Amino acid sequence: MNTTPLLEIEHLTITFPTGSGPVDVVRDLSAVLDANRTLGVVGESGSGKSMTSLAIMGLLPSTARVSGSIRLNGQELVGKTDREFRTIRGEKVAMVFQDPLSSLNPYYTVGLQIEEAYRSHRGGSRRAARAVVLDALERVRIKDAARRIDHYPHQFSGGMRQRIMIAMALCLEPELLIADEPTTALDVTVQAQILDLLAELQQETGSGMIFITHDLAVVSQVAEDILVMKDGDVVERGTAEQIFSNPQAAYTRSLLDALPRIDDPFEELRGTAR
Amino acid sequence: MSDTILSGHNLTKEFITRGDGAFSASKNRFRAVDDVSFDVQAGRTLAIVGESGCGKSTTARLASKLLDMTSGTLRFEGEDVTIAGAKELARFRSNVQVVFQDPFSSLNPRHTVERIISAPLDYQGIKVPRGRAALVRELLERVGLNPDHSQRYPGQFSGGQAQRIGIARALAVKPKLVVCDEAVSALDVSVQAIVINLLRDLQADLGLSYIFIAHDLAVVRQIADRVAVMSQGKLVEQGDRDEIFTNPQHEYTKTLLAAVPRINPEWERARAARMAEGTHPDQDVTPRARATTDDGGQA
Numbered sequence: 137m138n139t140t141p142l143l144e145i146e147h148l149t150i151t152f153p154t155g156s157g158p159v160d161v162v163r164d165l166s167a168v169l170d171a172n173r174t175l176g177v178v179g180e181s182g183s184g185k186s187m188t189s190l191a192i193m194g195l196l197p198s199t200a201r202v203s204g205s206i207r208l209n210g211q212e213l214v215g216k217t218d219r220e221f222r223t224i225r226g227e228k229v230a231m232v233f234q235d236p237l238s239s240l241n242p243y244y245t246v247g248l249q250i251e252e253a254y255r256s257h258r259g260g261s262r263r264a265a266r267a268v269v270l271d272a273l274e275r276v277r278i279k280d281a282a283r284r285i286d287h288y289p290h291q292f293s294g295g296m297r298q299r300i301m302i303a304m305a306l307c308l309e310p311e312l313l314i315a316d317e318p319t320t321a322l323d324v325t326v327q328a329q330i331l332d333l334l335a336e337l338q339q340e341t342g343s344g345m346i347f348i349t350h351d352l353a354v355v356s357q358v359a360e361d362i363l364v365m366k367d368g369d370v371v372e373r374g375t376a377e378q379i380f381s382n383p384q385a386a387y388t389r390s391l392l393d394a395l396p397r398i399d400d401p402f403e404e405l406r407g408t409a410r
Numbered sequence: 411m412s413d414t415i416l417s418g419h420n421l422t423k424e425f426i427t428r429g430d431g432a433f434s435a436s437k438n439r440f441r442a443v444d445d446v447s448f449d450v451q452a453g454r455t456l457a458i459v460g461e462s463g464c465g466k467s468t469t470a471r472l473a474s475k476l477l478d479m480t481s482g483t484l485r486f487e488g489e490d491v492t493i494a495g496a497k498e499l500a501r502f503r504s505n506v507q508v509v510f511q512d513p514f515s516s517l518n519p520r521h522t523v524e525r526i527i528s529a530p531l532d533y534q535g536i537k538v539p540r541g542r543a544a545l546v547r548e549l550l551e552r553v554g555l556n557p558d559h560s561q562r563y564p565g566q567f568s569g570g571q572a573q574r575i576g577i578a579r580a581l582a583v584k585p586k587l588v589v590c591d592e593a594v595s596a597l598d599v600s601v602q603a604i605v606i607n608l609l610r611d612l613q614a615d616l617g618l619s620y621i622f623i624a625h626d627l628a629v630v631r632q633i634a635d636r637v638a639v640m641s642q643g644k645l646v647e648q649g650d651r652d653e654i655f656t657n658p659q660h661e662y663t664k665t666l667l668a669a670v671p672r673i674n675p676e677w678e679r680a681r682a683a684r685m686a687e688g689t690h691p692d693q694d695v696t697p698r699a700r701a702t703t704d705d706g707g708q709a
Binding site: 376383 | 429448461462569586598599600602603606625626627629631632651652655665666667669670672673674675676677678680681
């Protein structure tokens with residue numbers, strides 16, 4: 137009955153050499169993610185949440201030392217060369233970053249950029265690729281996609297650009313989507329639309345998703361399972377309901393105490409240092 | 411009731427922008443702030459909220475006279491300060507100070523904390539009889555930083571500490587009004603809570619008034635007395651905090667409030683009940699978790 141999970145991370149440790157000796161940015165992280173599920177990774181700046189995603193994508197700087205195991209459909213990723221990773225990135229794992237403007241080349245139309253990404257993996261004619269891209273743009277609900285495909289990144293709003301990044305990630309039908317603070321730079325109404333879109337697309341494609349964020353309210357809505365990270369350690373793991381209704385770690389509780397609630401003015405927010 | 415300290419009437423700001431084409435000679439006028447009026451009560455907080463590009467930061471700049479308005483009237487304690495000469499402007503600046511979003515880009519990295527905090531005194535030509543060093547120490551203590559760190563540089567502080575330095579600098583000239591432009595937006599949630607509490611303590615102790623510019627409505631709920639909602643340069647709705655949050659009138663305000671992500675209220679209630687019972691385990695299950703963050707404060 138036990139099938140291989142989509143993603144299995146075991147004892148992942150990421151170490152950087154520094155002037156004052158090696159520093160672990162992620163320490164002994166283990167996690168399992170199945171298809172059609174979302175794993176939320178939440179933590180404050182410097183917690184190691186983004187480093188974890190870069191390790192899965194094989195995008196860590198060359199000075200980083202990685203130990204432990206990351207298996208995608210049973211296939212070991214730790215120790216793969218950059219060349220080997222190129223067939224995995226995009227194809228099997230795709231990523232959506234916080235800032236779409238810095239991930240898009242301002243000199244090329246969005247259509248051309250997604251086409252390039254697609255053809256570098258699948259080859260084929262430009263015409264065929266263009267049809268795939270157009271379809272992807274329509275799936276992320278870009279209105280008037282047939283015309284917009286020839287527009288440049290600056291001609292789109294922040295939310296639309298994030299849709300374009302999602303379209304780029306989707307067109308190769310990855311099994312795993314890593315969304316790293318995908319809505320942090322967006323206005324709250326646009327954020328709601330993008331979160332809805334990601335959920336709908338996941339329903340359609342059945343892919344697994346890792347959702348990295350500093351925003352506790354957002355992660356409570358998108359993820360079924362959650363890892364809480366602090367300074368490179370996983371301090372707590374559980375279902376969203378467990379984490380938010382019965383947090384065990386002192387750090388998780390302190391985060392929830394410090395979080396301002398819109399429906400409820402507190403007399404005093406509880407910061408963790410005074 | 412309380413006195414109005416700052417009032418803006420029909421504030422409008424137009425920017426001249428280039429025409430459509432990249433090299434087009436034609437010019438367009440863009441109205442970033444369109445006929446905005448507000449009052450700030452002494453000792454109270456007016457929050458101006460809205461999404462990016464709505465004109466809230468431009469309004470903050472008009473209110474603090476960092477930017478000249480195209481039309482409208484600004485009064486400080488009843489006095490018209492719309493057009494101010496050098497002398498009036500200096501007086502205005504000693505009454506109205508600004509705290510910006512990014513603590514590091516608003517603090518000169520090559521200046522010591524003491525020099526940064528005392529700089530506004532120079533601009534305003536304010537003499538400190540008991541000496542600047544003593545004043546700076548007092549201000550550092552006031553914002554919860556170690557007074558012995560006055561000879562350090564901004565790079566030696568965390569983000570939350572750097573923002574406290576920015577607040578100390580704003581307080582140096584003893585202003586009556588502080589304009590906080592996204593002052594807690596760049597901070598982690600635990601540090602953000604500390605800075606919000608600090609701003610509230612300062613208000614209670616010093617009788618400060620705030621204009622609090624923010625996109626984060628949950629933060630605004632914690633700090634504002636009055637809330638003004640802006641969209642596309644216009645003020646669409648203004649009212650007492652709880653009115654705006656519990657009974658918004660304008661469609662845009664409703665949309666904005668509905669879009670804010672919330673934790674499942676059932677989970678929240680369950681957690682609150684557990685906390686009230688005191689059934690939370692007090693032992694720490696984590697290997698390295700500490701009770702404090704790097705923000706450290708007086709540590």
